[in-house]
Structures are given as C-alpha cells and as structure tokens.
Amino acid sequence: MTWEVVIGLEVHTQLTTQTKLFSGSSIQYGAEPNTQASLYDLAMPGTLPVFNRAVLDKAILLGLAINAQIAPKTVFERKNYFYPDLPTGYQISQLALPIVQNGHLMVTADDGSEKKIRINRAHMECDAGKSLHDEVYGMTGIDLNRAGTPLLEIVTEPDINSAKEAIQYLRQLHQLVTWLGICDGNMQEGSFRCDANVSVHKPGTPFGTRAEIKNINSFRFIEDAINHEVARQIEIIEAGGEVVQETRLYDPDKNETRSMRTKEEANDYRYFPDPNLLPIVVTEEMIEKVRETLPELPEVLQARLISDYGLSEYDASVLTQSRAMCDYFGQMVANGTDPKMTANWLLGEVSATLNQQGVSIDAFVISADRLAGLLTRIADKTISNSIAKKVFELMLQSSKTADEVIEAEGLKQVTDTGAIEGWVNEVIEKNPKQVEQYKGGQTKLLGFFVGQVMKLSKGKADPAAINALMAEKLQ
Ligand code: ADP
Ligand code: MG
DSSP: OOOEEEEEEEEEEEOOOSBOSSSOOBOOTTOOTTSSOOTTTTTOTTOOOOOOHHHHHHHHHHHHHTTOEEOSEEOOEEEEOOOTTOTTSEEEEOSSSOSEEEEEEEEEOTTSOEEEEEEEEEEEEEOOOEEEEETTTTEEEEEOSSTTOEEEEEEEOSOBOSHHHHHHHHHHHHHHHHHHTSOOOOTTTTSEEEEEEEEEEOTTSOOOOOEEEEEEOSHHHHHHHHHHHHHHHHHHHHTTOOOOOEEEEEETTTTEEEEEEEOOOGGGGOOEEOTTSOOEEOOHHHHHHHHTTOOOOHHHHHHHHHHHHOOOHHHHHHHTTOHHHHHHHHHHHHTTOOHHHHHHHIIIIIHHHHHHHTOOGGGOSSOHHHHHHHHHHHHTTSSOHHHHHHHHHHHHTSSOOHHHHHHHHTOOOBOOHHHHHHHHHHHHHHOHHHHHHHHTTOGGGHHHHHHHHHHHTTTOBOHHHHHHHHHHHTO
C-alpha cells in the first residue's frame, strides 16, 4: 500500500480596509517604520479597541461566497503568547465562535473530478508587527505598522491530498478573495499567506502526525515545500522513526524545510474572550445587506461566458481570473463588439501590453469604449486585422479614437475593386514563373500572390477581395 498525503491549509488574507481592526491607523503598505502605529497599536495601558465594522462585512461576504454559515453571535478572544513584534502579549483572534463556519470550495481533483474542499472556519484577527533584521549593525528593530491590520484566516479541513490539489485550492481562493475585493491578493507584500499542514498515512488507518509549514508566499514555493515535506516524512517513517508535531520553515533557496519550534496546543495559548470587546450579534438583516453586494461569482460568470457568448472554456477561465477584466469585456460587448473577437484581443494584444507595462486593466490607457471602436472597424472591414494592430499601437500613444487614427494615418482598407485589380495585374505581370507553376497545379501559390498584393497595398487591401480577384484572374 502506498502512502496517502493529507493536507489542511490555513490562509491569512489581509483585508482591504482603510484602517486597522481596532484602531484608526492606516494599513497602507510600504510606509516608514512605526509611522502607522497609534498608542493603541503600541499597547499603551488604558487604550481601548474600537471595532472596525468594515471588517465584519468583508468576512460575511466571504462566508456567503463559500456557502458557509454566518455565526449569529461571534466573539473575539485573546490568544496569549510572547513575541517582540506583539506589544500586547496577546493576539486578538477568534476561537470558539468564528464569524464564518462550514463553507466549502470546489476544486478539480488530480483525477479530473470535481472535489469539495471543506472550509471549517474563517475568523477575524489582528496581524502582528514585523521584526526587521539589520545585517550591517547586527541589530533587530521592530516595525509596528502592520500590528493590528485586519486578517481573515481561512482554514480547511484536511481534505486535500496532493501538492497540486493544494495549489488548485489556493488559486481558487485567491481568485475569489480578489474577485470579492476583500483582499488585494498581493503575495509579495504578504496580503495572502499560506501555512500548510502536512501528514502522511496508509489509507484506512488514522491520520499521521502533521507538520505545519509556515508562511510560504508564492504558489511555486508552496508546491515545492509540500512535496519536500511529504518526502521527508515518508523517509522518517520508513526508517522506523516518528514524525514530531512541529512548525517548520520553508527555505526556497535550499528547497528544504527546517524546524522552527515544536507546535503549541490551543490550550497553551490560554484563549479567553477579550473583556474589552462585546460579543457581536449578527442579525439576518445585516447578512442580507451584505448579500445585496455579492457579485456574480467567477465560476458562474465563467459558465455564462461559455453559454451566452460562445467563448471557449480556456478563454472564459482566463478572463475570469480578474473581475476588472470581465467588466472591461462586458463593456466592450455592450458596445456591440463580437464576443469571441473581444476575448481574443483582451487575451492577446491587451494582456501582452499590460504585462509589458506592468499595470492591471484598471489602469489601461485605452478605455473599453475606445477599444470597442477599434474592433467595430475590423468587423465592418474598414481595416484589416493587421492594420488594426498598427492602429492599436498608435492608440496606446495618444488619446485618439480608432476612427481618428485611421483617418489621420490614411489606413482605411481599400475595398475598391478598381484599385485592387490594378495591384493584382501588376503582381501577375511581375511573377511569370509563379503563374506558370500555379497553372501547372501548384494552387498553394495563391497565398504568395495575395501576400504580394498586400505588400503593394501597404496592408490596406481587403484580403477577401484580393483572394477572389486573384483566383479569378489566374484561371
Ligand atoms: P491548530 O489549532 O493547531 O492550528 P487545527 O485543528 O485548527 O490545529 O488545524 C489546523 C489545520 O491543520 C487545519 O487546516 C486542519 O485541516 C489541518 N490538519 C489537522 N490534522 C491534520 C493532519 N493529520 N494532517 C494534515 N493536516 C491536518
Ligand atoms: Mg492554526
């Protein structure tokens, strides 16, 4: 019997609020150390927490999107531990009554089937500060800007059975939280961080002891870290040893995990309800108000893009990676552009340009309406596809409409048969050898002739018209 891998994931998402969970300090990333830490964040005696309501709505929104139960009463608890970046000596978190309970996400399992990954809880909590290690002076400083930043920790049951499945789940969750707008998803800045609990056992026997791999912040590292950890555990067990329950740190440079500390049990933290914070009563009315803001979910929209617009599954899945991209698509199609052509442009020229410029579609210099103008001119044959790319380039550099660029540059497609006939005749005259070969049966040469006419017309002749005329003349 082979080993079965068992994985449970804990994802910390930083919520996109203006201010902290219990204070008015900004949570903007990248500020000078300790410029966004109030007296409360520094844990000065006598200061009191004030709950940020925006956090509750974002947590409820996630709960609704994963078909979870929203707790009618939810409580903040203190999780006590000592660490230099935690001036309070406790983290405010939730244990017994988390806001979100018993939801799930569907992922594609390794065998291609749909698989349910249960999410047993998502709870609100405060982020800690950061220790900054200075190599030059050999000193460590504490930056408390991040202390108190609102997190939603999203925890799965141990339903995941391979590194690939873990990545599937994480990509799906990442897509969902950014789609909902509750997290910016920036993994480099730590807005979406994952801890992986990994164990191995023989099917039909109890679960093995797990190790928790901390803070892996890129999809690639997560897969490597899990695979590495699985191999390590199997090796230990097969050599007659035992896996110890501990927290391990992944080192991407060496592709190995190493022990950080043995794992505390929940009761080591002496959780107790925070006496400064009242339990939160969540009414049906509050939930319904949030439900009204729930957008169409990515998988629903994806299905609709396929059924209503005839997009391929691939195109639909790439488009729905970003809600802003889908909005842009919708706006273009509302302008009457062909959906398939629109998707091709968005996934082709537009995505390439965005990548090159390192910006997202929200910041794209060509608006959906302006790009729709360009596609309309391809559809009505004012310009060919290749000329359209030229127009697109020029539109990137100015705020002109497609029509203005076409007019100014004289790029209108020539559909006038008189002009096209002239070029066709010229090409036939100049290439007697190829004409001979064509007439001898090498009809593939038609492409060559059409290409030559295109060249003469500087790309402006209508390819369909050249094709027809050329075939006729070569008879
Ligand atoms: P803790 O309180 O120590 O964080 P939890 O019971 O909350 O422990 O579980 C944390 C995570 O570990 C969850 O995602 C859970 O699914 C996962 N997990 C629990 N047992 C195992 C196991 N034997 N192997 C892998 N993952 C596990
Ligand atoms: Mg945990």
